[in-house]
Amino acid sequence: MAFEEKQAWALAVIAVAGYALYVVLVLTGAAGRPLVDAPYVTPLLWTIGLGIVAGIVSGIWFGIAARDDGLQADERDREIGRFGDHVGQSFVVIGGVSAMALAVVEAPYFWIANVLYLSFVLSAVLGSLAKIALYRRGMA
Amino acid sequence: MKPTKVTNSIRALRFARDEMKQADLAAAVGVTRQTLIAIEQGKYSPSLEVAFKIARVFGVSLEEVFQYPEEE
Numbered sequence: 001m002a003f004e005e006k007q008a009w010a011l012a013v014i015a016v017a018g019y020a021l022y023v024v025l026v027l028t029g030a031a032g033r034p035l036v037d038a039p040y041v042t043p044l045l046w047t048i049g050l051g052i053v054a055g056i057v058s059g060i061w062f063g064i065a066a067r068d069d070g071l072q073a074d075e076r077d078r079e080i081g082r083f084g085d086h087v088g089q090s091f092v093v094i095g096g097v098s099a100m101a102l103a104v105v106e107a108p109y110f111w112i113a114n115v116l117y118l119s120f121v122l123s124a125v126l127g128s129l130a131k132i133a134l135y136r137r138g139m140a
Numbered sequence: 141m142k143p144t145k146v147t148n149s150i151r152a153l154r155f156a157r158d159e160m161k162q163a164d165l166a167a168a169v170g171v172t173r174q175t176l177i178a179i180e181q182g183k184y185s186p187s188l189e190v191a192f193k194i195a196r197v198f199g200v201s202l203e204e205v206f207q208y209p210e211e212e
Contacts (some may be wrong), residue, residue, distance in 0.1 A: 138183025
């Protein structure tokens with residue numbers, strides 16, 4: 001498996017796991033109250049922070065594991081990377097527009113923050129899945 | 141995704157070269173082994189530069205490595 005494909009798998013898993021943890025923490029924190037009253041800022045910041053750290057650590061880990069493999073990325077990896085980033089970018093835009101719409105109607109901060117977080121997660125997961133699909137099925 | 145219409149003779153050329161390993165060819169060309177495998181299997185069409193480098197390693201013309209069959 002290519003170094004960059006391992007990275008894509010790691011990013012997808014980290015993003016899903018981090019968001020799942022966040023959802024569980026917010027739902028348990030709500031404790032029967034309306035969701036908008038649930039404490040979400042601390043779980044949000046922690047899961048985003050841990051996700052970033054986990055992404056860096058996994059990159060270092062795979063880098064060390066592949067240190068004797070010679071070249072780790074080439075023109076194909078860069079093409080696949082650009083395509084995956086393009087797919088992921090579209091979800092960031094959708095999230096930004098959704099957050100703007102929520103702000104215009106003066107929706108609670110809870111929903112604005114959460115729609116942005118969800119768009120980041122979808123961007124990471126679907127961008128990574130697009131890369132994995134190209135690695136597996138080819139891009140001729 | 142449909143496989144490329146471009147076919148190649150890399151596998152045959154490698155075997156004609158004392159069963160040259162994919163890793164050795166990849167290193168000579170400057171791509172990863174995974175990319176060389178994808179090219180050989182027709183899952184990735186390389187850039188012209190990489191295509192020329194592959195032909196140069198085998199000492200043959202580009203069309204002896206890559207072929208683009210006429211449409212039927």
